Amino acid sequence: MYCARSGWPPKLLCQVFWCRAWRRSWVNESTLAAERQAARFAEGGGRGVTLRYGLFYAPYAPSTIDSVRLARRGLFPVLGSGAQFVSSIHVDDAAAAAVAALDVGSGVYNVVDDEPLSRAGNIAALAGALGVPTPVPPSATPDLPPHLSAMLRSQRVSNARFKAATGWRPRFPSAGEGWAHVVAEWSARMTAVRAPRDHRHRSHRTAGAPRRLGSAREASRRANRRSGA
Numbered sequence: 001m002y003c004a005r006s007g008w009p010p011k012l013l014c015q016v017f018w019c020r021a022w023r024r025s026w027v028n029e030s031t032l033a034a035e036r037q038a039a040r041f042a043e044g045g046g047r048g049v050t051l052r053y054g055l056f057y058a059p060y061a062p063s064t065i066d067s068v069r070l071a072r073r074g075l076f077p078v079l080g081s082g083a084q085f086v087s088s089i090h091v092d093d094a095a096a097a098a099v100a101a102l103d104v105g106s107g108v109y110n111v112v113d114d115e116p117l118s119r120a121g122n123i124a125a126l127a128g129a130l131g132v133p134t135p136v137p138p139s140a141t142p143d144l145p146p147h148l149s150a151m152l153r154s155q156r157v158s159n160a161r162f163k164a165a166t167g168w169r170p171r172f173p174s175a176g177e178g179w180a181h182v183v184a185e186w187s188a189r190m191t192a193v194r195a196p197r198d199h200r201h202r203s204h205r206t207a208g209a210p211r212r213l214g215s216a217r218e219a220s221r222r223a224n225r226r227s228g229a
Contacts, residue, residue: 013041014049014101035108042106049101054089054112054157057178059185061091068186071126076135082120084154087112090178093170100166109162115174116156125176129183 015034038048057064070076089097089112097111117125127134162168172178 012047012049012102013038014051014098016051016053016098038106047104048106049104050108051097051101051162052108052110052157053094053097054087054110056091056094057088057175057182058091059182059189064182065186067126068130068183071123071130071135072132074133074135076123076126078119078123080119080152082123083118084152085116085118085156086122086175087116087155087157088122088175088178089113089170090172090181093172096171097162097166097168100162100168104162104165107161107165109165110157110159111162112157112159113170113172113174113178114159115176117175118154122175122179125174126179126183128176129179 015038035050038050040048042048057067059065067076087110093113094111101109124134159170172181
């Protein structure tokens with residue numbers, strides 16, 4: 001991703017990746033090439049910045065919404081024991097970090113929240129935000145191919161270098177606070193979607209009531225005429 005602030009040629013090259021790709025054997029060669037490109041850009045007099053982001057979540061992200069719905073039903077499958085740590089980042093904090101990176105010096109920076117939670121801790125935080133019992137997830141340890149084995153690893157990533165260089169601070173220090181925000185936003189969206197539907201349903205019932213009442217009166221009159229009343 002190029003970020004030009006002073007015309008052409010650009011003075012800043014910012015590369016963005018998911019930090020989980022940087023664990024041991026699961027390192028994509030194209031990602032390494034992009035990081036080397038940022039370094040060469042810096043050597044040429046520009047600013048080459050690489051941002052390694054944590055796992056994104058947001059109230060409108062399909063994967064996040066699926067997690068909310070599963071937790072509400074007491075379902076939340078987890079790979080492994082659940083003790084593995086995951087470094088996350090709310091999309092609002094990720095966007096703020098991208099803006100902060102416009103003024104940072106060349107280098108590689110991790111952009112994650114302050115307090116990684118374990119997979120089990122994430123489930124408990126989400127259940128708490130929903131006000132439902134914490135699901136007891138089935139533990140599964142499948143035989144994953146090497147390029148997916150990172151999904152079973154525990155990963156605690158530090159954002160200290162980026163915070164020190166930019167002054168950026170995540171609004172949501174951990175997914176615990178983030179899930180509370182996600183659930184509140186999701187609930188508001190669901191209420192907004194249901195409101196017009198409920199209004200149409202009530203309007204239909206109200207409009208039909210006079211017709212039903214008129215039909216009942218006419219039936220009564222016909223019955224009276226037939227009986228000679």
